[in-house]
Amino acid sequence: MNRNTRGAAKILDRFFARVAKPSPEQVDSSRRQVWQRLTSKLAGGQIEIAPLVDRRVDVRASLRPLMVRIAIAGAIVAAGAVVVVKSPVAIVNRAIAENLEGTLYRVADGESHVVGAGEKIEGGSLIRSDGGHGALVALEDGSRLEMRSESELSLERADNGIRIRLSKGGVIVNAAKPASAPLYVQTKDISAAVVGSVSVVNAEEQGSRVAVIQGEVRVQQGSTEKKLRPGEQVATNPAMEPVPMVREVAWSREAESHVALLQLLQQVQNITRPTDTPKWEVVSVRPCQGPTGGARGGGGGGGVGSSPGRLRATCMPLMFYLEIAYVRMAEPQFKPQWNVPISGGPSWIHSDPYTIEAKAEGLPSAQMLEGPMFQALLEDRFKLKIHRETRDAPVYFLTVAPGGPKLEAVVNCVPFDSQQALVRREARRRGEALPRNCGALRIGRKAGGIMWDFDGATVTDFALNLHLDRPVFDKTGITGVFRFHLEFSLDSMTANFLPGADNGRAWQESTGGILPIDDPGAGPPLRTAIQEQLGLKLEPTRGPANYLIIDGVDRPIEN
């Protein structure tokens, strides 16, 4: 931000500070006068009013914009397209029959009427699927229902959302929009809150069964509520045998993808290490009395480093060491996957610093020392129990923004490669001359915000190094090596962006004070900066994300 920009910002701030505010007396006086004018107009018959209570629930009035949209949608459907009507009004119990391989009927007054593809279905109507693979029905909020053959349901309004009343058969509900209105599936004995999930609900004579493919579903049976996660199911009648998920979704036209997704989301992996992982000869672990180090890479007085046969981890909390041992150094390609969240464990693992020094048997590589061997050390001395898990979680997809990417290609240096970085480090120790490595990541402060420079990286590396509130996956398809330069302000998305504990508090304090949060004057939020400065876009969505789960950990016994 240059001097002119700062000047403009000050003028703008002064302008807002000058904004006039009425005194309480002015407000009171005005209120009295306006009220008198309104009531005198009423008394003089100049205004005719109708009860506001009626107006609040004037469904016909609220429906008018919707009717126009439906009319337009109808015209498009007639032209051969399939349209899902999205209405801005709070009338949520409408749906569109989307794809009919069997026959879909609307049942009214004891008679069945065939519903054609693209035809709208009014809320409250009882609909029945018959034959074939059933029917696909799209709700106005974007959710989709796949009805099994010979199923019956109706849609109705409920608690600001939609209730699907399933009276018979089965339905797969794809309600993968966490921000949308509540969506419930009701059977004769349960109510399942299914927003943000893909789930199967069956209503049978014996009782009901709910199974989850993706997301989380809350099932209410009487006063009991149960949360289900992917792969889990619940039946309301003990006589109902559990049904394998493969069989549960076998009738679906998307059965294969449902099963594949489920298998992916159910992965729980124990931490494994090479069988030939060398042992430690001597290990020393002690609490650190000094200030916690500020930087991830070892600068600022803390960090992890190795020399031939030796490991030194200086004055950082256990969480920092977990990131090094299980994330950064765990992958064979040594890619910096900062966006593998680590969850669980007590609060001290984030705050209490420890210094660890260890001498290995033989001369293992730096990657072995700081990866598998460091893992073994932490599991032994901190009684750490940890596993990997793939969960359906909020993630960001990094895509190309409208207008295309604005990336600066890099050609005059060796591309960033973390594995090579280790090799280069050891080569430098041997005194070998090396070409410039342009994979440096620099973070600085600029005008109340952050300046972030990642020079010579792929888009995938860029995505992996964005330490945001959820994992980031590169979906751009862009190849090549680029310079990524960003200037942005801190916000909730970047609460853990800066290196070190508490979003780099020590670093912030040592470099000019704590940076403001949510201050538009300090630059655009990161999401905007990525779009405007790089031509890329972060799209919030859900997907399979890797997690490390801490099952148990103890403070270490001092030497």
Add this chain to the structure above:
Amino acid sequence: MSTVTVLDSLRDRSLQDFGQIFEQHYDLVYRTAYSITRQAEDAEDVAQSIFLRLLRQESAPDLTKNPRGYFYRAAVNASLKMIRQRDRCILTGESEQVEAAKEIENSSDEEMDQLLWKAIAELNEGAAQILILRYVHAYSLADIAKLLGTSRSAIAVNLFRSRARLKKLIRASQGEQL
């Protein structure tokens, strides 16, 4: 005659409903209109027109969900409309903004205020509402998001863009190269 007396004497259920709504939201409407129009008479006109429209059923808002949001939006929009009508010199494009800005080079605070209010009036309604809530009424981003029914990040992005636009205009008004 106080509001309560009027309501009691009329004993009209629908008017009582209206009276309650009027009492609850008049302050917000008037203060918002005053901060934008900067004139008591104009603010009063804005407030009266909003409640009159409600009485006449010219608007049919759903007041059961977010009445404050509705009245705030109505106040901002009506006030900005009044500003636009007050001065027919509407800034419609980038080049016109620059021309208009250069005309008031070395402007005083009053002139700068006029310029910026005109620019705010030309922002889209949502952007103007957010800008005024944040910087005039000092609402937090979270409160604005709640009031307007959107996300905090969307509010932050919107604010940043609006500020950038206004700052550009300020720089232009000071004769600097855009």
